[in-house]
Amino acid sequence: MHTIWTIAKRELATFFDSLIAYIILVLFLGFSGFFTWLYGNDIFLVGQANLRVFFNIASWSLFFFIPAITMKMLAEERKTGTLELLLTKSVSDRQVILGKFLGSILLVCIALAATLPYVITVSNIGNLDNGGTICGYLGLLLLSTAYTAIGIFASSITTNQIVAFMTALFIGLFFHIIFGVLAHNFTGSLGQFFDTLDLQSHFESISRGVLDSKDLVYFLSITLLGLYLGEWSLSKRHIS
Amino acid sequence: MDIQIEKLTKTYGPQKAVNDISFDVKTGEVLGFLGPNGAGKSTTMKMITGYIGIEKGDIRIGGKSVTDPESNFKRHIGYLPENNPLYLDMPIIDYLEFCAALQGVEKAKIKGRIREMIGLCGLNREKHKKIGELSKGYRQRVGLAQAMIHDPEILILDEPTTGLDPNQIIEIRKLIRDLGKEKTVILSTHILPEVEATCDRILIINRGNIVANGTPETLRKQAQGNEVLKVRIEDAEAETIAKALNALNTVKDVDLVQREENLFEVQSVAQQSSKRNIFKLCVDKKWVLTELTPLETKLEDIFRNLTVN
Numbered sequence: 063m064h065t066i067w068t069i070a071k072r073e074l075a076t077f078f079d080s081l082i083a084y085i086i087l088v089l090f091l092g093f094s095g096f097f098t099w100l101y102g103n104d105i106f107l108v109g110q111a112n113l114r115v116f117f118n119i120a121s122w123s124l125f126f127f128i129p130a131i132t133m134k135m136l137a138e139e140r141k142t143g144t145l146e147l148l149l150t151k152s153v154s155d156r157q158v159i160l161g162k163f164l165g166s167i168l169l170v171c172i173a174l175a176a177t178l179p180y181v182i183t184v185s186n187i188g189n190l191d192n193g194g195t196i197c198g199y200l201g202l203l204l205l206s207t208a209y210t211a212i213g214i215f216a217s218s219i220t221t222n223q224i225v226a227f228m229t230a231l232f233i234g235l236f237f238h239i240i241f242g243v244l245a246h247n248f249t250g251s252l253g254q255f256f257d258t259l260d261l262q263s264h265f266e267s268i269s270r271g272v273l274d275s276k277d278l279v280y281f282l283s284i285t286l287l288g289l290y291l292g293e294w295s296l297s298k299r300h301i302s
Numbered sequence: 303m304d305i306q307i308e309k310l311t312k313t314y315g316p317q318k319a320v321n322d323i324s325f326d327v328k329t330g331e332v333l334g335f336l337g338p339n340g341a342g343k344s345t346t347m348k349m350i351t352g353y354i355g356i357e358k359g360d361i362r363i364g365g366k367s368v369t370d371p372e373s374n375f376k377r378h379i380g381y382l383p384e385n386n387p388l389y390l391d392m393p394i395i396d397y398l399e400f401c402a403a404l405q406g407v408e409k410a411k412i413k414g415r416i417r418e419m420i421g422l423c424g425l426n427r428e429k430h431k432k433i434g435e436l437s438k439g440y441r442q443r444v445g446l447a448q449a450m451i452h453d454p455e456i457l458i459l460d461e462p463t464t465g466l467d468p469n470q471i472i473e474i475r476k477l478i479r480d481l482g483k484e485k486t487v488i489l490s491t492h493i494l495p496e497v498e499a500t501c502d503r504i505l506i507i508n509r510g511n512i513v514a515n516g517t518p519e520t521l522r523k524q525a526q527g528n529e530v531l532k533v534r535i536e537d538a539e540a541e542t543i544a545k546a547l548n549a550l551n552t553v554k555d556v557d558l559v560q561r562e563e564n565l566f567e568v569q570s571v572a573q574q575s576s577k578r579n580i581f582k583l584c585v586d587k588k589w590v591l592t593e594l595t596p597l598e599t600k601l602e603d604i605f606r607n608l609t610v611n
Contacts, residue, residue, distance in 0.1 A: 068403045072392075080391050143387030147448075150351040150383075151404040152376040300355025 065153055069161025073135070074168050083169060086127055090173045094123045098180065112191050116180055117198040117269045121262075124170065124206055125238050129230035131169055132213025133223045135162045136296070141221040155296045159289055162214055163207075170206040174199060194271035201268035204281035205261065209234055211288025218295040237261035237284070303378055303455040303486055304328050305350065309359035312345055312510075319345045321510035322359070329455075332482035334501030335490035338609050342510040343490045344384050347458055350488070351381045363456065377406055380449035384460040386442055390434030394425060394444055397433060398451055405452035419447040422477070424470070438465035446474070450481075457481060459489040463496060475500045494601045508609040521604055528554065529570040533580060534593035540564050546583055552576040567597070 077083035097119040139145035148158060184190055209230070216230035217223075238261055245256035245263075257263060261284075264277040305327040312320040320342040327333045337343050348354045350361055352368055352375065366373040389397055395416060402412045420429050423443040428436055433444055442465050449457060462478065463471045478500050481487060491497060497504055498518050506514040514521055535543050540561050547556045547566065552574045557567040570576045577594065584591040 065404060068400065072389075072396075072400050075396065076389070076391060142390075143383060143385055144389055146348070146353050146383050147381070147387050148404075150353050150376060150379070150381045151401065152374060152406060153404055299353070 065157045066161045066164060069148075069153070069158060070164035070168060073162055073165025077131075077165075077169055082131075083172075086131060086169070087173055087176060090123050090127050091176055094120045094177065095180075110188070113180060113184055113195055113198055114269065116177070117202060120174075120177070120202055121205055121265055121269075124202065124209060125234055126231070127173075128166070128170065128206060128209040129213045129216070129227045129234065131166045132162075132210055132217050132230060133227040134217065135166065135214055136217040136292070137220050137223050137226040149296075155293050159214060159218075159292045159296065163210055163289060166210050166213070167203075167207060170210070171203070174202060174206075191271065194269075197271045197273060198269040200273075201265050204268065204278070205265050208237070208261065208281050208284040208288070211285040211292070212237075213288075215288045215292040215295065218292040303364040304362075305456065305486060305488070306362040307346075307350070307359070308362070310346065310349065310356065310361065311358040312342075312349065312354070313357060318510045320349070323507065323510070323512050324359075325505060325512065325515060327486050327488060329486050330483055331503060332478060332487040332489065332501045334497035334504045335488055335507070336492075336494075336497060336504060336605060337490075337507040341507045341609070343507060344460060346507075347381075347383075347460055347488065347490065351379055351458055352376050377452070378454055379456045379458060380452065380454035382445045382449045382457075382459045382462055386445040386464075388433045388441060388444060388448075391432060393432050394420075394429055394436075397444065398447060401448040402451045405454075407452050415451055415453070419451055422450070423447045424473070439467060439470055442466055443470075446477075454485070456486045457488070459487070461491055462489055463491070463493065471496075494605060498601060506605065506608050513608040514604070518601065521601075522598065528572050529575055530597040531568045531570070531576060531580070532559075532593060532595040532597055533566045533568050533591070535564050535566075535584060536590045536592055538564075538587070538589050543589070546587065547580065550576060550579045550583065552579050565593075 074083075077086075094116060098116040136145065139148065149155065181190070181195060212233050213226075213230040216233065217226040219229070220226050237259065241256045242260040242262050245253050245260050247253075248256060258280075261280075264280045267274060268277050307326070308324050310320055310323050311318065323342075323346070335343050335347070345354070349356055350363075350368075356369060361368045363373070363375045363378065366375065368375050392400070398416045398419060399412055402415055403409075407415055420426055423446050425440065425443055425447065428440050433441060436444065442462070446459075446462065449459065457478075459478070463474050466474060475496065478487060478489065482500070482502070489500065501518070503517055504514065504521060505512060514524075516524070533547070540558055543564060544556050544558055544566065547553055547568055552570050553568055553576050554571045555569040557569075559565045559567055568576055568580065577596075580594065581591060583589075
């Protein structure tokens with residue numbers, strides 16, 4: 063655990079040293095703030111004191127920004143050779159993957175914590191549904207774990223950051239949109255199947271304030287699968 | 303801590319990068335790992351450090367196999383990879399702290415170890431910079447510092463002196479020799495004088511096979527075979543001298559290298575020396591012997607002989 067924390071701390075420090083963290087925080091807050099408060103699906107038009115609009119926008123921002131956070135985690139290390147140095151320390155492949163995962167989740171948590179003024183603002187306007195808000199944030203966090211795991215897997219299979227970014231976005235696209243669209247286009251068990259895979263429906267059910275173990279299992283399975291595949295792809299160096 | 307390598311094999315596709323090699327390294331020994339590019343040096347080092355898996359054979363470190371998940375062998379190894387990869391956007395001190403923490407140095411001792419390494423590797427003037435701002439030589443020092451931060455019993459250094467200036471090279475070689483008294487050191491290099499200056503034993507590999515293994519002196523003896531002397535004699539015709547030398551019973555062959563200067567290369571019969579006979583001959587004939595030098599086979603020649611083709 064200590065090792066995982068050491069790696070996570072380094073990742074976080076690197077983010078803040080290299081300005082990436084600030085850029086991502088500013089973009090995330092700017093993007094989600096703009097669409098929540100100023101443009102289009104305006105939070106004031108709903109007529110209710112809730113943050114549903116924000117949660118929806120934030121799910122989209124995270125969908126784009128998480129691959130940008132994770133893209134360099136392993137791709138860059140592989141490219142510069144520092145991965146060799148890291149993995150020859152007394153560290154296991156799993157600890158490296160988990161450390162990187164924890165580091166990027168912490169950055170996401172910082173970004174989400176920076177949106178707390180939104181909560182304060184809305185709770186001043188009307189009677190905020192506290193349970194719903196907490197569930198919304200929990201949903202965003204679960205969605206982030208899933209996309210981070212996918213991003214880390216994508217970063218582990220290449221030495222090129224752009225390829226890692228695109229791959230993560232491509233895999234993410236299936237969960238974020240395509241499975242949902244397919245679920246609408248098919249009926250019967252196939253439709254049911256795609257609906258189960260659709261991330262949006264799981265996210266919405268949580269952010270509506272319904273905590274179902276089915277949704278938790280869904281997000282945790284994607285996360286674990288992503289991390290496992292990342293570890294597997296690191297360990298492939300032993301064979302070839 | 304000893305390292306035993308047994309019948310190690312690694313194939314990349316159809317090519318055998320390392321082919322059934324076995325050798326031992328003992329505590330207090332500096333092993334020089336030589337070989338042309340692509341001979342399998344780095345592959346072997348990567349297997350010892352646990353970066354890539356072992357295909358066939360076994361590596362035992364301190365008696366325990368590296369395939370044993372309980373062995374925790376990485377903690378005993380300090381490794382400086384080829385090309386010295388480092389996190390360029392990290393400050394030196396933070397980086398060393400990170401390495402120390404990963405290698406399980408106790409928290410209370412980390413600060414002291416970092417100070418010691420900065421002193422030992424001569425990083426004091428640059429210690430507050432980011433690694434990316436350093437010149438190549440200083441980066442190499444950071445690479446050495448991270449390898450030694452946890453005071454490992456085994457040091458594996460892939461070309462440790464590349465990019466250093468001559469003064470630094472001498473310092474680092476001295477450091478390696480000093481470390482080698484108590485620790486097990488394997489170092490690979492292309493610089494042959496470096497091997498002679500630092501290593502107790504040389505291992506030359508070519509195309510994944512060990513082609514030579516021994517101290518610099520034994521390798522020289524093996525490669526040289528018969529004694530060869532460079533001889534210069536004055537006060538007589540070259541032909542006369544050549545004939546007289548040839549007549550000596552310890553001499554196998556005489557080569558006239560330079561006629562004007564009466565310079566010869568004299569090869570002795572196996573296991574015999576002609577030095578005394580040549581001197582006696584000159585005394586008898588009242589010639590003046592102005593040069594008598596044994597020709598040593600250079601390490602370069604040995605290396606070339608063993609690795610070309």
